Amino acid sequence: EAGVVQSPRYKIIEKKQPVAFWCNPISGHNTLYWYLQNLGQGPELLIRYENEEAVDDSQLPKDRFSAERLKGVDSTLKIQPAELGDSAVYLCASSLGRGVTDTQYFGPGTRLTVL
Amino acid sequence: GQNIDQPTEMTATEGAIVQINCTYQTSGFNGLFWYQQHAGEAPTFLSYNVLDGLEEKGRFSSFLSRSKGYSYLLLKELQMKDSASYLCAAMDSNYQLIWGAGTKLIIKP
Numbered sequence: 313e314a315g316v317v318q319s320p321r322y323k324i325i326e327k328k329q330p331v332a333f334w335c336n337p338i339s340g341h342n343t344l345y346w347y348l349q350n351l352g353q354g355p356e357l358l359i360r361y362e363n364e365e366a367v368d369d370s371q372l373p374k375d376r377f378s379a380e381r382l383k384g385v386d387s388t389l390k391i392q393p394a395e396l397g398d399s400a401v402y403l404c405a406s407s408l409g410r411g412v413t414d415t416q417y418f419g420p421g422t423r424l425t426v427l
Numbered sequence: 428g429q430n431i432d433q434p435t436e437m438t439a440t441e442g443a444i445v446q447i448n449c450t451y452q453t454s455g456f457n458g459l460f461w462y463q464q465h466a467g468e469a470p471t472f473l474s475y476n477v478l479d480g481l482e483e484k485g486r487f488s489s490f491l492s493r494s495k496g497y498s499y500l501l502l503k504e505l506q507m508k509d510s511a512s513y514l515c516a517a518m519d520s521n522y523q524l525i526w527g528a529g530t531k532l533i534i535k536p
Contacts, residue, residue: 316469352435352528352529352531353528353529354431354514354516354526354527354528354529355470355514355524355526356526357523357524360523368521368523403469403470411522415460415472415475416472416524417472418469418470418471419469420468420469421469
């Protein structure tokens with residue numbers, strides 16, 4: 313069974329440029345998460361989807377970040393414009409549901425560097 | 428507020444045993460997860476505890492005390508490949524994972 317797929321793996325951009333990350337969750341997983349992870353820190357939740365509905369986006373900086381999950385499968389996270397402080401690893405995870413036994417499985421992440 | 432505490436770094440010797448502790452404070456509690464993360468890679472699931480006691484899975488065991496807000500991950504017969512960060516995460520009443528900063532485990536020959 314294929315795992316969570318993310319692309320690109322690495323991205324280097326200049327500040328004020330836009331950037332987009334793509335995620336394909338494990339087949340059949342209804343819940344999708346976008347996390348941000350800084351070096352030496354744990355993941356920080358940006359947004360959680362239940363199918364195509366964003367049910368928890370309280371930590372998403374909505375002035376510059378946006379996300380969508382069309383048809384409840386693939387998802388895209390966008391930053392526009394990027395700032396120096398956005399340099400981090402962006403992780404996508406999926407789970408069958410959001411219950412206690414629904415383990416989150418992570419993709420390899422996209423390492424973003426903003427110059 | 429919600430908080431997870433775990434040591435920043437630990438060092439152990441190949442073949443030995445190491446215990447990584449985690450204390451948590453969350454709004455409600457729906458279980459405690461441990462993940463392993465090798466440098467530059469994604470976190471991978473190791474264990475889940477929701478009831479008090481010890482869960483054993485091969486060389487890895489995880490313990491939970493709900494009354495103390497405490498968990499530990501026990502790694503036996505350490506191998507060089509166990510060098511990684513170990514992330515503790517507690518699930519709150521909204522089924523959201525609250526993550527610790529991770530414990531970097533260094534294994535020496």
